[in-house]
Amino acid sequence: AERARLCLRRYAVAVVGQLVFVNLAEEPMPIGQQFSADLLAALEEASSCFADQSVHVSLPVAYNWKLNAENVLDDNHIPYIHPRSFQPLLREGEAAAREAQAAAAEMPAPVGPAPAAPPASPAAAPAATLLGQSRHSSGPMRIEPWPWHGSVQPYAGGANLFHTFTLFPNVNFISPGGYSFVVQQFEPLSPGRSELRMTLTLARPHGRLPGLPALLRTYLKGEARVVNEDIAYLEALQSHLHPGAPRAHQGRYETRLREAADVYLDLLGPEGRL
Numbered sequence: 001a002e003r004a005r006l007c008l009r010r011y012a013v014a015v016v017g018q019l020v021f022v023n024l025a026e027e028p029m030p031i032g033q034q035f036s037a038d039l040l041a042a043l044e045e046a047s048s049c050f051a052d053q054s055v056h057v058s059l060p061v062a063y064n065w066k067l068n069a070e071n072v073l074d075d076n077h078i079p080y081i082h083p084r085s086f087q088p089l090l091r092e093g094e095a096a097a098r099e100a101q102a103a104a105a106e107m108p109a110p111v112g113p114a115p116a117a118p119p120a121s122p123a124a125a126p127a128a129t130l131l132g133q134s135r136h137s138s139g140p141m142r143i144e145p146w147p148w149h150g151s152v153q154p155y156a157g158g159a160n161l162f163h164t165f166t167l168f169p170n171v172n173f174i175s176p177g178g179y180s181f182v183v184q185q186f187e188p189l190s191p192g193r194s195e196l197r198m199t200l201t202l203a204r205p206h207g208r209l210p211g212l213p214a215l216l217r218t219y220l221k222g223e224a225r226v227v228n229e230d231i232a233y234l235e236a237l238q239s240h241l242h243p244g245a246p247r248a249h250q251g252r253y254e255t256r257l258r259e260a261a262d263v264y265l266d267l268l269g270p271e272g273r274l
Helices: 002-006 037-047 065-073 077-081 087-105 147-151 212-239 252-272
Strands: 012-016 019-023 050-061 135-140 161-167 171-176 180-190 193-205
Touching: 012 037, 019 037, 037 135, 037 161, 037 171, 050 212, 065 161, 065 180, 065 193, 065 212, 065 252, 077 087, 077 212, 087 135, 087 161, 180 212, 193 212
Parallel strands: none
Antiparallel strands: 012 019, 050 193, 135 161, 161 171, 171 180, 180 193
């Protein structure tokens, strides 16, 4: 009986590529109920491109973790908080994508009848679900070419795309161009304090990649620059929150934020809402 009590506690573990998910609940939810099969397949494909070495940093921040989770869901924060660091790369990527589309449109039209368009049907607003809160998306972004890019196997072929994996409720996993990967975790400490944990790695090299520690440090400094811009705004927002503060009125574009909050409250149940 004493030996039985000395063993480590067992937890539900799911390995997806090079990502490990641990569920601490007494009755854990199957991972397939939280993340869709398509998302899990995309996570496995992306994480299979990780290099063996990574760098990790934990930053104490003076705001509630949910502010950071909402921040990454709100695309409108980029032009306002990152107008010089991040936004120019997205604009240049979008401009290049438009030029490519325009060039493709000037090509001769294919011979033969055009395929019939499917009948239009009214779009119904889907109900907020747990599966719908985690997703993978990508958009145009100018990726600065570096000599070491030819020495690695990038995710998705190394296209000029910015990949985002939003994992409900508190993980943001990004990859600029498939050459580097950053996992951000927003860990709650108290109602007004959190810990921002970042793990950064590069794409898996074909062989030995000279100067890998220096590359990791360089990319971490660049990521920290963008993250510090977020931290400054989110800490200022937290400092102005108080019981008498006016209620926020969210616009239609903030539907994802409202859905995430609704699903989170449903998971907490009646006791967790207090």
